[in-house]
Amino acid sequence: MVRVTVVGTGYLGLTHAVCLADLGHEVLAIDVDDQKIARAANGEVPFFEPGLEPLLRKNLDAGRLRFTTSFAEIGAFGTVHFLCVGTPEGESGQADLSFVHAAADALAPHLASACLIAGKSTVPVGTARQVMSRVRAIAPAGQQVDLAWNPEFLREGFAVQDSLTPDRIVLGVTSDRAEELLREVYATPLADGVPLLVMDLETAELVKLAANAFLATKISFINAMAEICEEAGADVMPLAEALGYDARIGRRFLSPGLGFGGGCLPKDVRAFRATAAALGVGSVVSLLTSVDVINQGRRDRVVALACQAAGGTLDGTRVAVLGVAFKPNSDDVRDSPSLAVCERLRAEGAIVSLHDPVAMPNAAKKQPDLVYAGSVSAAAERADLVLHLTEWADYRAIDPAALAGVVARRVIIDARCALDAALWHDAGWTVHVLGRRSRPQWKKCLTPVK
C-alpha cells in the first residue's frame, strides 16, 4: 500500500484517485474547486462516466479515499503525488501550462521528505524538467523530491476499465527510486501482466502526444478517403472494412464521419504542432496541420450538406440534432463537433432543436440559446431535417417509421455513418450518409448530395 495524493479531480484525476484506492492504496485527492471536492466527498461524480460512481462510494466507505482542499494536508500525507490538472489549449495552439505550474508551486512548500511527484497531465516535451526545477527551488531545504512523468491513456466512457487494466503503463523517470515507487503503485496491474515501459522523461512526455497524433491521423485519413469516395461515386464503409482487415492497419479508429473532438485529441494535436514548430520540425508541423484541417473540414461538410438538403438555405429550417456529446458514452462537450455544427446552423438562420442522452446540461452551459428537447421525438417534432451527429447506441435503436410520424420532412443526414440506412429508407426517409454515394442495398433510393 502506498500513500498517494491526486492533484486535480477532473475526468482524469477523479478516475485515477478512485481506481488507485480500489487497488488498495490510501488516497487523498485535492482540487481548487471546492464544490467538486464537496460533491466527490459525498460520493457524487460530477460528470458522466459509467461505473465510476459506485467505485467512488465503495472506496469512500472503505476509508481508503478522502478529499481535501488543503495543500498542507496532501503534502504531509503523500509519498507519491500525481499531478492531474488540465492543460487546455493556449491562445496560439500551444498547451497552457499555468495549471500544472500553479499546482506544483502550491504543493512544493508542503512536501515531506522522500516523496515523488508523478505528472499524468498531457504536456509538451520539456515540461517535466521545468516542473522539477521549480519544485526543487520551492521545496523545503533538504527534502528529497523526485519527479516522474506517467502519461495517461484512458478513454472517457471506458475510464475505469482503462485505469484498472491499461494497455500499457509508461514511466518517464530519472532515478531507480522513482521507478520502484511507481512499480509499487501499479503492482496489481503489473502482476496481471500489463506491459511496463520505462524511459526518460522527454520520451514519456512525447509518447502520449505521439499516440494522440497517430489516432487523430487515422481518423483524418479515413475522412479524407470519405471525401474522395463521395467524388468518385464509391462507398467509404466497405473501403474502411477492407482496409481494417489488414492487420498492419487494423479496424479501430477507422470510422468515417464528423471527425474527432473532445478535451484531448484536438488540443493535443495543436499543442504537439506548436511544440514541433518551436523545435523546427517541419514534417510534424505539416502532418498535424493537415490532420487538423481535414478534421475541421468535416464540420463544414455537414453544414453544406444540411444546407443543400434543406433546398439551398438554412434560414428558417427546423433542424433536429441527435447527439451533442463529442462521442457516445460521455457528457463531455469540449470541442464537440456536434456543438460546432449546431452553432453554424444557427448562424445560418436554422431553428435547432437537439437531443442527447446525457450531455444536454453541459451543452446548455455553452450554448444556452439552442432548444434542448427531452426526447428524440420532441427534438424531431415538425423538423425539416434530422442530423445524426453523435453515435449513441440509443439512436441506432430509433424506429424510423415512428419518427416519420412527427417530422415535417423525412430527410436525415447520418454524419457518423452509424445508422441502418436501408431501414431508414424503407420507412420513407431520404438518407444522406457522409462518404457514401452508393450501396447495393439502398443505392437506388439514396439521393446523393454533393
Ligand SMILES: NC(=O)c1ccc[n+]([C@@H]2O[C@H](COP(=O)([O-])OP(=O)(O)OC[C@H]3O[C@@H](n4cnc5c(N)ncnc54)[C@H](O)[C@@H]3O)[C@@H](O)[C@H]2O)c1
Ligand atoms: N479527460 C481525458 O479523457 C484525459 C485522458 C488522458 C489524459 N488527459 C489529460 O489529463 C489532464 C486533465 O484532463 P481532464 O480532462 O481531467 O481535465 P479537467 O478540466 O476535467 O480537470 C482538471 C481539474 O484540475 C483542477 N485544477 C486546476 N488547477 C488546479 C490546481 N492548481 N490545484 C488543484 N486542482 C486544480 C480543476 O479544477 C479541474 O477539476 C489534461 O492534461 C488532459 O489532456 C485527459
